[in-house]
Amino acid sequence: MTKIDEVERHLFFEGIYLKYGYDFRQYAEASLDRRLAGLLGDYQASSLLDLLKRALREPEEFRKILGSLTINTSEFFRDPTFFKVLRESVFPVLKTYSKVTIWSAGCSTGEEVLSLAIALKEEGLDRRATIHATDINPFVLKSAKTGIFEASCIPTFNKNYAAAGGTGTPSQYYGAEYGLVRFNPDLLENVVFSEHNLATDAAFLEAHLILCRNVFIYFSRELQERALELFARSLVHKGFLALGSKETLRFSSLAPNFQAVSPGENVFSLLSRSEPKP
């Protein structure tokens, strides 16, 4: 792996931030450096300064670079037991509200949102729930909005659907078209997609449940802390926060503000806000 020069990394991300507003300055360094080294290879650039020059002059290239800096891997009902916990421990509480607001932060290409929408529907919560699905990367949002996926996702969908506590038949939610599958458009009826950057943007809603899964591992502790503060400000009292299965609050100063609902699946509820409502 090409070694990344600290000064060049710094200048690269300052430049990207000044020009495009994307702030990668506080991401977890070790894996980010690997992605940067990969980019240097792809572009046959001898240094990050050369790459920066291209990124600044050619917005189209920057879009591609942005795509390589973030990891967009996702899966339907990723960690099926997590969705089971949602249905068994979280949805019963959500049912006590007449309107439910859910935020999927870092939703990527939409698998998480559709999985959530299906679970809500089967629990009779679909009419009162609105899902705000956000991501830093406009490309993945565009793809998520279509509800169309490669047909190769179906075996995983079918398998995970059952393991996640699905009560219907998986195939009732999609139709196959030329090697692609289209999920029923009504599943996305109450979903609002928008760009939102957890590193720079402010709170914009009051949620009963926030999913931010498999995003924190790419952040430094400082950036995790910022995002957690944002979540604490965006949740109703006793609102739920769900992290990815390998993400923990253990090393955060905000840990005392949250209580584990299901420690194994990293679902927490907010005990106290870090700040009063704005």
Add this chain to the structure above:
Amino acid sequence: MRRPRACFVGASAGGVTALQKLLLELDDDFRLPMIVVQHLHPSTNVTPSLIYRSRARLSFVEAEDKAPIEEGHVYFAPADYHLLVEKTFRFGLSSDRHVQHARPSIDVLFESAAIAYGADACGVVLTGANQDGAAGLRAIADEGGFAMVQDAADAEFPLMPSSALKAVPSARTGTIAEIAKELSRISRS
């Protein structure tokens, strides 16, 4: 040689048995943080403390994202995630694409160790049927770190250790028992 501050171990096919033996052979006062990538099937859910034993008072744990690296611990990469160490001497996980067909990849861990620990890293490549770990061990050696490789004759699957030795001809070689002895000596030094 300076006393390494952490040792990084990579193992693949045949690795669980090799690691069980290595950990059992460590002296009872072994304290050096040990960080292990053992290639496993992505869906395996193992509890390290149920598989491994040692005479030393060591905690066998899965490495957690952002956890500080501490003495007296043997950390294992979770299945299907790359494990990296940061310059803050804490762990990082990632779902970046596979490296050497593997996630976790030994190269990924070792290369991050070379950057974070420099000459204070010790890398060990054990049995395996692929070439993961060779480039990583090279990176550790290039920074002045200490490199060890299991004797191909001692390894159940020799390809991985022999590839590592090819990449780092100056690496110390030995049987599992000899590697355990050397690690124990380093830990005490």
